[in-house]
Amino acid sequence: MARIGVDVGGTNTDIILETFSTDSVGAGTYRHKVPSTTQDQSIGVLQGVLEVCDKAGIKRSEVGTIVHGTTVATNISIEHNGAEVGMLTTRGFRDILHIGRHKRPHNFSLHFDVPWQSKPLIKRRHRIPITERVLPPSGEVEVALAEDEVRQAAKKFKDSGIKSVIVGFLFSFLNKSHELRAKEIILEEMPDAYVCCSCEVVDAMREYERFSTTAMNAYVGPKTSLYLNNLERQLKENGIDADLRIMQSNGGLATVDSCCEKPVNILMSGPAGGVIGGHFFAGLDDEKNIITVDIGGTSADISTLADGDIKIMNPRDSYVGGHPVMVPMIDLITIGAGGGSIAYVDEAGGFQVGPRSAGSMPGPACYNRGGEEPTVTDANILLGRLDADQMLGGDLKVDPQLSHDAIKTKIADPLGLSVTEAALGIIRIVNNNMALAIRSNSVAKGVDPREFMLMPFGGAGPVHGPALAAEVNAKGVIAPPAPGITSAAGLLTTNLQYEVTRSHLCELTSISNQDYETVQGLMHDLDGEAMQKLAKDGVEAADIKLTRFAECRYHGQGFELRAEIPDGELTRENVRQVVENFHRQHKTDYGYSYDDAEVELVTLRVVGESQSTKLAWKPLASAEGGGLEEAFMYERETTFDDGTTHMTPRYDRSKLLCGHKISGPALVMQHDSTSLVPPDWKALVSDHGNLMITKFS
Structure with a gap:
């Protein structure tokens, strides 16, 4: 098949x-x-x-x-056009979604937006308090659920036309019976409603993040x-x-x-595929330290992979559309920078590029689909970095004169620049925007880009790669064999996977017998739940791999880090290993650890996965010392970042073989992308077709 x-x-x-x-x-x-x-x-x-x-x-x-x-x-989530959502919550806690954690997005600004207040996922009039109360730490019921209030609220939602409802009660991660019963009542009154409980979406402590995540689930759920x-x-x-x-x-x-x-x-399904694809192609040639930069038509997605590992973002840092979403996500940054990013002169006379994009319709000016604003693609066309008659192998017809006219009218003339200077300015600005994002995902997190290769892909990636690598001082560039479909290829290299969690607060360094037995029981339950989810998808038990984590913190800290739990039965020796793993992770993330301090368990997490068949990517035949004659296409003028223009050869990437070497300046052409090799740079074709682009030493 x-x-x-x-x-x-x-x-x-x-x-x-x-x-x-x-x-x-x-x-x-x-x-x-x-x-x-x-x-x-x-x-x-x-x-x-x-x-x-x-x-x-x-x-x-x-x-x-x-x-x-x-x-x-x-x-x-970004366009704020989700469902109208109703919420049932514990009486006295109606405004948790509005209050949040009193974090100021911009500490020194008097004019800043707080998305959870200005664009709430659930309007206050649709948040209805219900009489009930569960107490920590045991989950004991102090006040029984007022079922008549739940039924009345459901009728009110129905009369208001609301078809998406969440149930978020305090301490439901300790005792979920009230939430599940409330859901049953709502479905009795509203059989066609989209209903979810916070204990089903994210069964973990921290009521604000739990409620926000559940609210987002219901907000995007019906349309998705x-x-x-x-x-x-x-x-x-x-x-x-x-x-x-x-x-x-x-x-x-x-x-x-x-x-x-x-x-x-x-919520981050699209960008995740690119990181997986970049990881796969880098691994073919045993490159473990890479920074993936997926540059498409609208955005650039950036992720740093150290030692061949794909990093999962700490839940405290997971925000989508300005709202905290406490679900596992690959650690990446997305900015509005791509081939369709629009260049413009703002009201103050500043030269800007993005985040607004021309998309595919009308697209860049050169597409001749009615777009009149210049884009990054138009700048690359004008500078000769993309050939108008070779876009998508010649399948996409573009008009370079429209690029010239748009840049001249909208940028060059208002700023008193030549058209070439304006086009170079567009490229420099968008590259600088991306370089800042790369540094925030690497240098700002203690990672030295000098030890990493930059892997740019997406249709616009490899043409910007060398400039970005030079800007952030990366070792070089890896242009994957099929840059334009690297994200799609990544989809065929990943596994079926589910994650399940339980919160249990206890000391790990000096764990009591009661807590030890509780944690053992929770681990057994989580293992079973993860296996059950995969079994429901037809996966045999022998094909399931379980990876277990303890999310821990030092006593007194506000947030936690993941520490891996060894395989097999949870023993006291394993608990000591978890503590050591946490110290090690803390040192990796923050540069220090307190090895004698008490370590506290917050949440247990089990990842269940079933291995898939990896995409078969055959190695290239060897060039055996042969030249580039077969791959040579033609020469054209190309303008590079330093403003110099060179007669630059074009090579057909489909005819390059393992071991072929290309000296810059050069362009390597293929159907879905173009790779740029500037002057003083060189490219080497690897065993599996990766193009390794580095500076002459």
């Missing part, structure tokens, strides 16, 4: 299809791109899937799995569920009865049903 990876970006939808030897066409991979349909992503996804099947020459019935990275949930179910239905109606899997924010896959229940887990 064949399988397909589909990644939806702001401008293009990228598709990769892998066939196996048992298929009608034999083993191989096929790549494809279609414009993203932002009004309904499923239109572009379906079009791309059907077209890539035709391109590969396989029957639709031969597609066994489709893995999808989507930005549907992300866009809902509609999209996923509609896409699954459309695929079946078009003869593709494949298993549809969705990329989660933590880099694992989940089923459609799971993502409909907890869409909060796919």
Whole structure:
């Protein structure tokens, strides 16, 4: 059976299809791109899937799995067009979602926005207090649930037209009976409502983050569920009865049903695929320290991978649309910088680029689809870094004169610059914006970019790579074999994965017998829950791998770090190992540790995963000392960052072999991207087709 990876970006939808030897066409991979349909992503996804099947020459019935990275949930949270949500909460705690933690996003600003107050996920009039009370630390019920109040609130929601409801009671992570009973009552009164409890979405302490995460789940849930179910239905109606899997924010896959229940887990689905793809291609050539920079048409997603590990963000730092979302996410930063980022002169006369994007419609001015504002792509076209007649292998027709006119009218003339100077300014500004983001994800976290290779991908990535590497002092650049579909390829290299949690506050360094037995019981329950979720997806017990973490802190600290729990039965010796692992992680993250201090357990977490078949990427044939004659295409003038213009050769990347060396200046052309090799830089083709671009020493 064949399988397909589909990644939806702001401008293009990228598709990769892998066939196996048992298929009608034999083993191989096929790549494809279609414009993203932002009004309904499923239109572009379906079009791309059907077209890539035709391109590969396989029957639709031969597609066994489709893995999808989507930005549907992300866009809902950013555009603030989610569902109208109602909330039941413990009496006296109605305003937790408004109060938050009194954090000031900008400490010294008198004019700043607090998203959880200015754009609340749940309006105050829809937050209804309910009489009930559970007490810590045992979860003992002090005040029984007032079921009549729950029923009256449900009727009020129904009369108000609200179809999405959350239940968030205090200390429900200790005793979830009140929340689950309230959900039953709501569904009795509102059978078609989208209802979720905080104990089902994130079963952990900290009521504000727990309520906010549950609110986000209900806010994006109805539309996300509609999209996923509609896409699954459309695929079946078009003869593709494949298993549809969705990329989660933590880099694992989940089923459609799971993502409909907890869409909060796919808020960063799109960017996660790129990090996984970058990790896969770097690993082919044993590169372990990389900084991935996924530059598409709308945004740039940046993540730092040290020692071959994909880092999961600390839950305290997970924000989406300005709201805390306490679910596991790959540690990455997204900024509005891409090929479609619009350059403009602001009201104060400042030269700006992004974050506003031209997207795919109308797109950059050169697309001739009605766009009149200059973009980063227009600047690259004007400077000769992209060839107008080679965009998407010549499939995308662009007009370079429109790029010239847009840059001249909107930037050059108002600022008194030449058109070339204005185009170079656009490139320098967007590169500087991305370099700042790279430093915030590396240097600001104690990582030295001088020990890392930069891996730029996405359609616009490799053309900006060398300048970014020079800006942040990275060792060099790795342009993956298929930059434009690296995110889609990453979807075919990841595993089916679920995470489950329980909060239990206790001292670990001097753990009592009672706490030790409690933690043992919780670990057993979590192991079983993770295995049950995978078994529900048809995974055999022998194929399940469990990884367990204790989220710990020093006594008196406000937030915690992950420390791995050794495999096997939880023993007292393992508990001591967890404490040592925490000290080590604290030193890695903060540069110091207190080895004699008391370590406190806050939350237990179990990650259950089932290994998938990795994308088969064949090594290239050896050049055996041969030259570049076969790959040479033609020469054209290209302007580089220092303002000099050189007659620059173009090489066809599909004809490059392992061991080929290219001296700059040069452009390496392929259907989905262009790689830039500036003067005084060189490129070497690796065994698996990565282009290793470094400065001459």
